[in-house]
Amino acid sequence: MSKNYLFSLTITPIQSFIAQAKTTKDFYSGSQIISNLIQELLKQFPCKDDIIFPASNSIISNKIIARIAIEKQEELIEKLQKTMKAFLPLKALCNGMELKSKSPELQQLENVFQLFYSSVEITGYKESYFEVEKNLSIIKNMRLFNQISSKNICYVCGERESFCQDKNEKNRCTVCYTKSRYESESYLSTAGIASLYYRQKLDNTLYERYKENFYHFDEALLYEENLKEDYLKKHHHLNNKNIEEIKKQLQSLSKEKPTKQYVLINFDGDNIGKILSNGLDNIGKILSNGLDNIELETFHREFSTKLSTFSQAVNKIISDEKGRVIYSGGDDFLCFVTPYYLNEVLDQIKESFENNVNTYQEKISYSIAITISHYKAPLHKIIENSRALLKATKAKYSSKSKLIKGGIGIEVYSSSSLLAKFIGDYNEFTLLKQFDGKKINLYSLEQLFSFAKSDMQYSEYLLIINMIKLELKRFLGRREIGFSDDEVAKIQQLLIAQVNRNYSIDLDNFFGFFKTVEQLSKDNNE
Ligand SMILES: [Zn+2]
Structure with a gap:
């Protein structure tokens, strides 16, 4: 019988790659690219049943754990490396980019992702799991950062040399350029998210007629403040030259005005790393001595299935009429929601987490950062601040033993500044509703x-x-x-x-x- 190995793999960057975005299009594309890449990587594994994490290939998981026979390992690693290296260049070629072999443009695309893996012979599942995880964290910490000293830096990521110009004539590296051209399903601008509820109530014929005023329509044109000559000249060619007439047409669409805010929700399960390495007992307490070999693998497979069920539920809850999911990784997700549905979505998320993941007496907690922002606030700032808010929320409810108890942070932004910030536990957060x-x-x-x-x-x-x-x-x-x-x-x-x-x-x-x-x-x- 051939020897079985436990194989653990992660790619970087994921979070920061997605966060490098100037527009929602970049944001969606970044997430789509990661998701498609992980699906491609999972396809390279010889047998689907050997994969312990993730339980489904539809989620963005930064961790792949699988059993693998020793004689298949070398071939697998080669395939994974090849797939990863060729992934972005192939997408760029499909979008019509010309790439000469060995050119710096091509190298940028080939080298953006790094693959880290560790594999150890399975003597006992538990020991092997600890060992691959330990190895992986050491290898990840040794990775090299290339600092480039070019004057011509990409305006999106701020770290790679720029070779292209996007449609707004801004300098982009080939990676961020590929993002701007990537085919992402049904993305919406921030104005598109903000105006979702308003648009659902419009008369379709009138709305379509209104759109015909512009060559390039986007939802920002549902806000009267943008119906100005200089703005329209810059962004949208007018079909109908009379701005006053267009304004009247907009006013007649609805008595109401669209809200100017959208919501970004950043959700993260607490203590997941600890739960995975130690396991949970019958009532859901994190075990201090951990589970034994067979039990830990069974627990991993079960927990992995729970997370992927939750991930699928998140995609259903945030339906097209309520917002858009940027990524959903099982124990974490990031999404846009239109303000009208915020409370409903939060209630459903909570319920789904309880039903799908939290099936224990002792509850697994989660932390959420809710950022409510004006649609004109710079998106990359909002993304950055949302991550910082999640971190601050976790820090506030973290005990001496480094276990996190869960909490909710909320921030409200105007187009240029922070207006309000509050971090509370679940009870304190429900107080907001009482007000x-x-x-x-x-x-x-x-x-x-x-x-x-x-x-x-x-x-x-x-x-x-x-x-x-x-x-x-x-x-x-x-x-x-x-x-x-x-x-x-x-x-x-x-x-x-x-x-x-x-x-x-x-x-x-x-x-x-x-x-x-x-x-x-x-x-x-x-
Ligand atoms: Zn870039």
Whole structure:
């Protein structure tokens, strides 16, 4: 019998490759490229049943784990390397790019991804799993970064030399150029996501007629602020020359105006690495000694199937009318949602995670970063900030033993700046919903709490936290806010827990809560 090896493989970059985007088109294409590449890599494995992770090839997983017979290993590695190297050049050629052999343009495309793998003979599944994982993390840390010193740097990734110009005459490297030309299914611009709900209610004939005013229509043209001569000259050739006439036509489409905001949701299951290496007991507690050999492999196969079921559910929940999924990796996903459906989508995601992954008594937690942004804010900044918010949320709810408890962060952006930020646990987050439709006078709130400060002695702290309790009760009890006594007591308790952590007061987050309430209650079509 031939010897069996445990084979673990990862490619980089994934997250940062997807995040290198100036437009939603780049963003979708980046994710599509990774997804298609991983599918191609999975096809190279001799037997599908040998693959433990991922359980389905429709998800973007940065980890592939499989059993492989020793005599097939060399051939497999060669195939994987070849597939990866040829992947982007083939896509570029299909898009009509000319690539001379050994040219720097071609090399850029060939070298963008790096493949790391480790394989060890399976003596026991558990030991082998630990060993390949350890090897892989060492190899990944040794990878080399090429710093280039060219004046002509790509404006999208900012790291490779530019050889091409996109349709806006901006310099791009061949990789980012391929992104801009990549065929991605049904992507939408940020204005397209923001206006989704508004567009669903339009009369189709009138809408089509409106679009005919322009040679190049995009959803930004549903906002009157863009119907200006210089804007139209730059982006959209006019069929109909009379702008006033077009404005009237837009106004007659609907009495309502489209909201200017879209939402980016960044979801990540907590402690997944730890869960995979140790396994869970019957009630879902992470085992301190870990599972034994056979059980760990069975657990991996089961857990892998759960994650891929959840991933498929995410794709269904975020249907075309609600938003777009950028990528879905089983234990994490990134998606756009139009604000109207945000609460509904969050509820369904929570339910689906409970039903598909969290089938244990002891719950596996997750962290979410929700970024609500004006459609004109620079997309790459929003992507960057969303990742930072997820990190901050995880850090806030991380214990000394480095286990993360799960939380939700929310940020609201105008076209140019951050308007509100709040990080809370699941209960505190549902508080935001309780404030739905309530008018909060932020100015008077800040006046009321002007005595409070974050930095103080313990005795001062006790005094101040009591004053906050009292003032908060009075403030929430105001008739114009309209909470019942019961509600006031509950909300007061939660908000006090929120400001009051380890004998220090987090006032930024406290006011951040009310700023977020204020932002969420605004009509965002002004
Ligand atoms: Zn680039």
